[in-house]
Amino acid sequence: MMRVLDVVDRVGNKLPHPFWLFVILSAVVVLASWLLAALGVSAISPVDGKEVGVKSLVSGAGVQMMLGDLIKHFVNFPPLGMIVVVMLGVAIADKTGLLAAMMRAALARVPAGLVTFSVALTSMFAHLASDAAFVVMIPLGMIVFRAVGRSPIIGAVVAYVAVGGASSISPVIEASDAVFAGLTTSAAHTIDPGYLVTPVSNYYFSAASSLLLAVSITVVTELVVARRVAAMNAVEPELTDVDELPDMSLSAAERTGVRRALIAAALFLAAVVLAVLPSGSPLRGEGGSIVDSPLMENVAVIMMLFFMVIGTVYGLTVKTISSAKDFPELMGQGLRELVPVLVLFFAVSQFLAYFKWTNIGQVIAISGAGVLDSIDAPPVVIFVSAVLLISALNLLLTSGSAMWALVAPVLVPMLMLLDIHPETTQALFRVADAPTNSLTPMSPYFVIALGFIRRYRPSAGIGTLMSLVLPLALVNLCVWVLMFLAWYALGIPLGPGVPVR
Numbered sequence: 001m002m003r004v005l006d007v008v009d010r011v012g013n014k015l016p017h018p019f020w021l022f023v024i025l026s027a028v029v030v031l032a033s034w035l036l037a038a039l040g041v042s043a044i045s046p047v048d049g050k051e052v053g054v055k056s057l058v059s060g061a062g063v064q065m066m067l068g069d070l071i072k073h074f075v076n077f078p079p080l081g082m083i084v085v086v087m088l089g090v091a092i093a094d095k096t097g098l099l100a101a102m103m104r105a106a107l108a109r110v111p112a113g114l115v116t117f118s119v120a121l122t123s124m125f126a127h128l129a130s131d132a133a134f135v136v137m138i139p140l141g142m143i144v145f146r147a148v149g150r151s152p153i154i155g156a157v158v159a160y161v162a163v164g165g166a167s168s169i170s171p172v173i174e175a176s177d178a179v180f181a182g183l184t185t186s187a188a189h190t191i192d193p194g195y196l197v198t199p200v201s202n203y204y205f206s207a208a209s210s211l212l213l214a215v216s217i218t219v220v221t222e223l224v225v226a227r228r229v230a231a232m233n234a235v236e237p238e239l240t241d242v243d244e245l246p247d248m249s250l251s252a253a254e255r256t257g258v259r260r261a262l263i264a265a266a267l268f269l270a271a272v273v274l275a276v277l278p279s280g281s282p283l284r285g286e287g288g289s290i291v292d293s294p295l296m297e298n299v300a301v302i303m304m305l306f307f308m309v310i311g312t313v314y315g316l317t318v319k320t321i322s323s324a325k326d327f328p329e330l331m332g333q334g335l336r337e338l339v340p341v342l343v344l345f346f347a348v349s350q351f352l353a354y355f356k357w358t359n360i361g362q363v364i365a366i367s368g369a370g371v372l373d374s375i376d377a378p379p380v381v382i383f384v385s386a387v388l389l390i391s392a393l394n395l396l397l398t399s400g401s402a403m404w405a406l407v408a409p410v411l412v413p414m415l416m417l418l419d420i421h422p423e424t425t426q427a428l429f430r431v432a433d434a435p436t437n438s439l440t441p442m443s444p445y446f447v448i449a450l451g452f453i454r455r456y457r458p459s460a461g462i463g464t465l466m467s468l469v470l471p472l473a474l475v476n477l478c479v480w481v482l483m484f485l486a487w488y489a490l491g492i493p494l495g496p497g498v499p500v501r
Contacts, residue, residue, distance in 0.1 A: 022347035022402070026354055033358040034058040043366040052366065055358050065357055070350065077349035079182030079401070082199065082300040083341065086175045089304035090128065091334020092311030092327070096320040098261055099128055100136050101254045107140055108249065112148040116158055116221050119144055120214040123162030127170040133163045134445040138452050151229050153238060153453050157465075158221055160449040161472045165438035166213045168400055168430040169206040173199055177206075178300050179401045180426055186352060187412035188422040190362050198296050199303070201423040202430065203495040205487060209430070209480065216479045217472060224471045232464075238456040257317035264313040268306055296496065341401070348405045355409050365414035379420065379501075380485060383428055386411065387481055390432035395440045400433050423498045424488070431484050435477040438469050 037056035045052050056062055074080070093099055103126055110118040119141045126133035137159040145155030168176060177199040188195035232238075250258070276283050276295060285293035295302070311330075315321030321330070355361045394403060407429065415425045440446065446465065453460045487500060494500050 019344050019347045022344070022351045022405070025406075026347070026351045029351065029354045029358060029360065030057045030062075033062070033354075033360060036360065036363075037358075041363060043363045043370075045362075045366060052359050052362050054360055054363055057354060057358060062357070066350075066354070069353065073349045073353040074346050077182070077345055077352075078186045079179040080342070080345055080349070082178035082182050083175050084335070084338065085300050085304050086178050086307075087334050087338050088331050089307030089311070090175060091331045091337075092315070093128070093307040094311070095330040095333050096311050096315030097254070097318060098257070098311050098314040099126070101250060101258050101314070102261075103136055103140060105250055105255070105258050107144045110144055110148070112150075115144055115148050115150065116154075117214055117218040119155060119158045120162040120217040120221075121171075121210070123159050124166060124170050124210040124214060125172060126163060127167060127176070128172065128174050134160070134448055137163050138449055142452060151226075151233065151238060151456075153229050153456055153468075154221065154226055156449060156452045157225055157468045157472070158217060160445070161438045161469055161476075162214070162217055164445055165217075165435050165469075165473055165476055166210065167437055168434045169209045169213070171207045171210045173203060173299070173303055176400065177202070178303075180404060180430075183401070183404050183408050184412060184422050184426045186356075187361075187408040188416065190356060190365065190409070190413040191416045195422065196297065197422055197426065198495075199299050200296065201495045201498045202427050204492070205427050205484075205494045205500075206430070208487075209483065212483055213476055213480065216476050220472050220475045225468055228468060232457070236457070236459065239458070240456075253318045257314040260317050261310040261314040265306070265310050268309050272302065290496070344402060348402065352405065352409060361409040362413060364410050365417060368410070368414045379418075379488065382415070382418070382420075383485065383488070384481065386428060387432040387477075390429060391436045391477065394433055394436045400437075403433055404429055419501075421499065421501065423494050424500050427487075427494050427500075428484060431477075431480045435473045435480065439466065439473045 033054055034056045036054040037059075040053070042051050042053035044050070057066060103122055106122045106125070107118060119137075123133065123137045123141070126137045138156050141155035141159030142152035143155070145158075146152040168180070170177075181197045181199045181201060184197040184201075185195065188197065272295075275281060276290060279288045283293060283295040284290060290296070312321060312327070315326070315330070321327060390403065390407060393407075404426075408425075411429070412422050412425050416422060438446070446462075450460060450462070450465050453465060457464070487494075491500055
């Protein structure tokens with residue numbers, strides 16, 4: 001296993017940055033479109049019976065599209081507007097200190113018997129803070145475990161796996177839901193130009209998955225990881241005279257701020273419910289529908305306003321907001337952290353536009369669906385095969401949004417042709433993508449987690465952390481796949497008004 005992981009490490013380190021990866025893939029699409037168009041490659045669409053042929057980008061029309069529509073490809077990229085809007089609100093809640101304070105409050109007085117489950121579940125909520133969740137939750141997990149007399153190394157592992165190995169889900173709606181929904185919508189347009197996937201399309205499944213994985217992490221930690229750490233300590237005791245970790249207690253002002261923020265959250269949600277209740281509400285859709293309505297279509301705006309309200313209430317209470325000028329400054333700080341994502345989105349948007357214009361994705365999807373239909377492959381085989389493929393690729397490309405941008409243009413339309421909804425394919429991707437995130441040293445947060453562990457075990461290396469994470473990653477993947485298959489078999493909705501099949 002260690003030799004295999006060493007190979008993954010070496011190969012992964014040779015991969016370019018995701019930005020350049022999509023630039024290279026765009027060049028590959030240009031060359032492939034020229035070759036496939038010259039060979040006359042095509043497929044018959046089962047939707048309307050028309051022939052779909054590959055179009056060459058090495059042509060007058062192709063060059064005009066690549067140059068003339070470059071800005072449009074980026075500006076109209078579905079996830080771009082949603083994540084920017086959501087992050088405007090999340091930035092207020094994050095930069096005022098609310099999110100970190102809520103995490104600390106949740107773990108301040110955890111009983112010893114519930115410490116593992118509490119850290120795991122709280123880490124699921126911490127996904128609201130995006131990548132900052134790693135920096136917040138790993139030291140908090142160490143503090144909590146040490147406070148109840150247990151090894152802080154276990155706390156670091158639990159928090160790291162719960163944040164990184166379950167990064168695509170949360171008990172609450174978060175920014176990644178908007179990104180995934182936008183990418184899935186764009187991919188679905190290959191088959192149905194009017195299809196819309198909303199950020200809440202997988203909410204029921206995500207919330208239930210959070211609880212299940214928190215339980216799974218708890219069981220594996222107590223049965224395997226804790227024993228593994230104890231065996232390591234028997235050979236080489238961990239250090240105890242290290243510097244004190246940051247205090248996790250809340251000041252009186254912070255406690256008041258969190259309490260007022262929770263009251264504001266309750267009032268905001270109550271106001272939304274009251275606004276939707278009247279049958280003639282402008283937030284309802286045709287025929288009074290709530291599922292297919294302006295409310296669901298614009299849930300990103302509701303999320304932005306929600307985080308703005310609770311973040312502002314907390315900031316005014318603890319004085320992190322003292323004047324009106326602080327408000328846009330905090331939003332600007334949040335967007336500055338979003339810049340690397342926007343740069344990646346530029347490359348991804350061009351790649352997806354080329355892929356869609358050339359019809360390569362549609363031809364592959366039609367051909368792939370035809371093969372699966374001809375061998376009469378049951379959904380279980382399709383799902384498990386997709387999970388294994390994505391999980392393996394994820395060891396090298398750890399960005400969830402980048403991976404979905406790469407996979408969705410083929411997987412979503414192909415499974416649509418087999419009568420599998422885009423929302424179901426998106427849920428399947430969540431299952432396949434997250435667990436192995438915490439296993440690969442290609443993740444920058446692997447190094448962060450290892451750095452915290454080395455405070456107590458200076459001899460710890462890549463193999464040390466992998467040996468602790470591996471049982472958690474494998475069990476979480478197996479348990480989560482079984483949950484998805486049971487969810488699909490029972491026909492439970494994935495989200496509000498979203499059937500799984």
